[in-house]
Amino acid sequence: MFETINFLFPNDLHIHWSLMIVMYPYITGLVAGAFIVSSLYHVFGKIEFRPIGRFSLLTSLAFLLTATLPLLNHLGHPERAMNIMITPHFSSAMAGFGILYTFYLIVLTLEVWLVFRKDIVDYARASTGLRRTMYKILALGVYDTSPEALEKDHKVVKVLAAIGIPAACMLHGYVGFLFGGIKANPWWSTPLMPVIFLFSAVVSGIAALVIFYQIAMRWRGEAISADCIRGLARWLWLFLIMTVTLELLEIITLAYEQAEEWEVIAPLLTHQLSFSFISLQMIIGALIPMILLMITVLMDSFMKDKLRNMLTFIASSLLLIQVFAMRWNVVIGGQIFSKSFRGFRDYTPHFLEKEGVLAAILLGLLPCVLLIVLSRVLPPFRSQKEPIG
Amino acid sequence: MKIMDNVSRREFLKDGCKLASACMILNVLPIKIPNAFASDEASATQAGLEAKDGYNWGNHYYAYLIDTRKCIGCGMCVQACSRENNVPDGFFRTWVERYEISERGEVFVDSPHGGINGFEATNPGFNATKAFFVPKMCNHCEHTPCIQVCPVGASYATKEGMVLVDSERCVGCGYCVQACPYGSRFINPITHTADKCTWCYHRITKGLKPACVQACPTGARKFGDLKDEHDEVRKILASERIGILQAEKLTKPKCYYIGLDKEVR
Known part of the structure; x- marks a missing residue:
């Protein structure tokens, strides 16, 4: 039916939200997810996450610092970006971005500083030259590392982490709301959208940490904590189940209601998005990791550490693809069909264009590089305590 | 010292x-x-015209009436709009759609280049029993989602009930483009800001008609002022049966249609 009509509103021939807008929720999702893991340790006292308690904070910070870049690259007038903060128009969900982002950045930076404060002071005392200056600046003139002061730090960290959880949820739930609140688009407009975004954010955050942690330990030639991986696998499985349930729930509801929009969404999912939705998001990205994680969790007592590490690593890699595919299917999928509900357009990002594939790859790599730099300045793994000279 | x-x-x-x-x-x-x-149109007119030409935006409330039965699909309106407003190629402030529908409910719709060059005869692949043209543009909705979602307040409503974009404030995020159910907005590839039909605000504030209305040879497009007692559009709206696009979205469009079909979205 649609093949014969294929009528698009003339202005709908263009995809206005490009690959950059796929990258943006992907990156903020990683921010929120990594932060939730750090909170599992800092707030909820999950001791098994101690080895990555500080690393997950740095991961969150590295991704947060780059979260605005895809947006800036996408804006028609990036030089006016600050208007969103200077003259926000509060009836718009997007106007909340500046506030949420800044608030979360402050909370996260404070928490990182307090968590690493003792180390910063130690490094400032032990190093010389430029390094010493850098750590002295980072210490902000506070050199009190008495047990009472550290105890106080610890308490504040707990409070900040507790504030950070809703802040991270807001920052990412807001992204889902941006889409969920558009009544013009039936593929976006659902109150489930922020929830789906949040759960998949946690999935991507945990998955990224599984991968980064294992790589970091390999790099450092240290043993990977079996408890930590076991715990991550368990949480990952749980959040994956919830995410997939929600994602399917949304589609089942649309299909069951058989409302007008299903006429355009059904072919969208089975034709235009058949690869990215059915193959990537649902089978390779969800079904397979779900089986792998089920094996990891349920057969844990029969499993050697190496096998567990490998299974979680593979599952996590697939899940990072799943979450990316989900972002793609939401952002691009929502623009593939015309608002005439009578036709589809195509979108293939070019490699070298301003908002193209290369830009996306660079934006994906940048936070990883930043994480390495941050880990050099503030070594997050506890065994690495040798003074830096 | x-x-x-x-x-x-x-x-x-x-x-x-x-x-x-x-x-x-x-x-x-x-x-x-x-x-x-400020907007390119509004600031100039408000400051200048109120004093000079006695134009007061509080004295007007505009509406647009399209009689689809009269439209012949000549595309003059699209051409006039494109020239008047320097609309970039491939983008449309107004466009014309052609519908061909069979007895069995088969539908064929097209709008080649927004109908700017008129329409050539086509074979929809079925025996069309009715066919008609539907001109479209920004509906200047009273409860418009595009103003609601603009994060910086660059999209705004004037007192005459028009929806305009301040291109000096717009950041070009494209959120309004996504929020418009009618596909009326686009990001202008030259200014990199949101762009759309202004009902030729620069003309109507000088007492002229929008370019598309002026160019329409059949009178399918009418522009009126609901605050004017003797206005033709006002009288038609009051006495005829009128349709709007996507009424279920509750955006309260101010482009009114005569002779709409259920297949038109």
């Missing part, structure tokens, strides 16, 4: 702070006031 000696550091800092805050206030105010209402 002698004067400086008498100023203590405390006083110096105090005065410095006062000066800085005064500068800030002076700086912020003039930026805010013109920009709050």
